[in-house]
Amino acid sequence: AQxxxxxxxxxxxxxxxxxxxxxxxxxxxxDYYLFWYKQPPSRQMILVIRQEAYKQQNATENRxxxxxxxxxxxxxxxxxxxxxxxxxxxxxxxxxGNNDMRFGAGTRLTVKP
Amino acid sequence: DGGIxxxxxxxxxxxxxxxxxxxxxxxxxxxxxxYRQDPGQGLRLIYYSQIVNDFQKGDIAEGYSVSREKKExxxxxxxxxxxxxxxxxxxxxxARTVNTEAFFGQGTRLTVV
Numbered sequence: 001a002q003x004x005x006x007x008x009x010x011x012x013x014x015x016x017x018x019x020x021x022x023x024x025x026x027x028x029x030x031d032y033y034l035f036w037y038k039q040p041p042s043r044q045m046i047l048v049i050r051q052e053a054y055k056q057q058n059a060t061e062n063r064x065x066x067x068x069x070x071x072x073x074x075x076x077x078x079x080x081x082x083x084x085x086x087x088x089x090x091x092x093x094x095x096x097g098n099n100d101m102r103f104g105a106g107t108r109l110t111v112k113p
Numbered sequence: 114d115g116g117i118x119x120x121x122x123x124x125x126x127x128x129x130x131x132x133x134x135x136x137x138x139x140x141x142x143x144x145x146x147x148y149r150q151d152p153g154q155g156l157r158l159i160y161y162s163q164i165v166n167d168f169q170k171g172d173i174a175e176g177y178s179v180s181r182e183k184k185e186x187x188x189x190x191x192x193x194x195x196x197x198x199x200x201x202x203x204x205x206x207x208a209r210t211v212n213t214e215a216f217f218g219q220g221t222r223l224t225v226v
Contacts, residue, residue, distance in 0.1 A: 101158070
């Protein structure tokens with residue numbers, strides 16, 4: 001089965017600064033999607049950004065962007081101009097062609113004012 | 114409004130009793146998932162289903178059972194064989210195409226005493 005690893009249990013960033021959250025995955029498949037989800041204290045999961053494995057271009061959604069390195073099986077999330085509302089747990093997720101979807105252990109992001 | 118509903122939000126059971134967690138969606142999604150969330154361990158996949166009357170085990174299926182008799186419903190039973198059932202349980206659904214995001218319920222906090 002595919003595995004997803006987030007090696008940073010906690011990260012901290014100053015408001016308005018930039019932070020990068022790391023994610024690596026292990027797979028032998030060629031067709032898959034990668035996602036970042038945010039879980040605020042309410043525990044509701046919210047999609048942040050998605051990336052198709054076939055696309056070379058890194059996905060961007062406003063202040064959120066990814067650095068997708070397919071050969072290295074790396075999928076990091078960069079948050080620019082961090083805001084207090086960005087404080088949450090962030091989960092990296094891998095979805096295979098048969099809809100098997102796995103998550104990493106998560107990174108708790110703290111934003112300091 | 115379309116969405117995915119888990120009930121109840123909080124559930125208490127005595128040790129040795131089976132308990133069933135409800136998950137219903139009206140998004141017309143084919144794929145449904147159950148995850149368990151423990152502190153520091155992220156979301157771990159229990160079971161998933163791609164279509165009615167079909168489901169696959171995830172990483173931690175032991176002590177759990179599911180059914181998928183209707184497209185809208187994917188109940189999870191926590192049996193007495195599950196050694197440490199106290200946890201937060203999340204249900205999700207998505208369309209079958211791999212690039213679509215998963216939508217999550219609000220979760221059920223199960224406490225076994």
